[in-house]
Amino acid sequence: MIMKSHSCFLLFFLILIISTFQSNQLLSNAKKVPHKPCKPLVLYLHDILFNGNNSANATSTRIANTSQVRSDLNFGMTVVFDNPVTNDNHLLSPPVARAQGFYFYDMRSDYGAWYAFSLVFNSTEHKGTLNLMGADPMMVKTRDLSVVGGTGDFFMTRGIVTLQTDAFENGLKYFRLKMDIKLYECYV
Numbered sequence: 001m002i003m004k005s006h007s008c009f010l011l012f013f014l015i016l017i018i019s020t021f022q023s024n025q026l027l028s029n030a031k032k033v034p035h036k037p038c039k040p041l042v043l044y045l046h047d048i049l050f051n052g053n054n055s056a057n058a059t060s061t062r063i064a065n066t067s068q069v070r071s072d073l074n075f076g077m078t079v080v081f082d083n084p085v086t087n088d089n090h091l092l093s094p095p096v097a098r099a100q101g102f103y104f105y106d107m108r109s110d111y112g113a114w115y116a117f118s119l120v121f122n123s124t125e126h127k128g129t130l131n132l133m134g135a136d137p138m139m140v141k142t143r144d145l146s147v148v149g150g151t152g153d154f155f156m157t158r159g160i161v162t163l164q165t166d167a168f169e170n171g172l173k174y175f176r177l178k179m180d181i182k183l184y185e186c187y188v
Contacts, residue, residue: 038186044089045099045177059083078104097121111138128152159183
């Protein structure tokens, strides 16, 4: 009886060692995320908020007003946008994409928003979309949003977009964001 239990223990121990070795082999062969981006881009998003008089130039508009909770921080205000995106920081440069989506102010303690939008490319350089989302604590110098997918030239891509406020004029009427895009999973 002791011999039989000893044999079972050795068999179990041998199976455990073999399965551990095989799982380590699978992990070492797994696709590793590169440390260098496969496709870096630097773009500028230009937002002109509709103020009641600038419908010809506005690229964004409020669809929900601020709440009474923290109206000084625009808490609850929701904005939908269709903003031009350029290769440089000049508003009148030819757009290389459109940023289409929305953001809402979601912080009660400071200025902050949550973004969900697509960069829609239709140029000779790129075709397709990049889908971005995440929190934007606006008072921080640089902030990161997630690239959660894409289409066309950016099929199923993932990465990070680092935002930096490049210009802020006339209260909430105009702002420009520098977008440093680093894509880490590129299939096209």
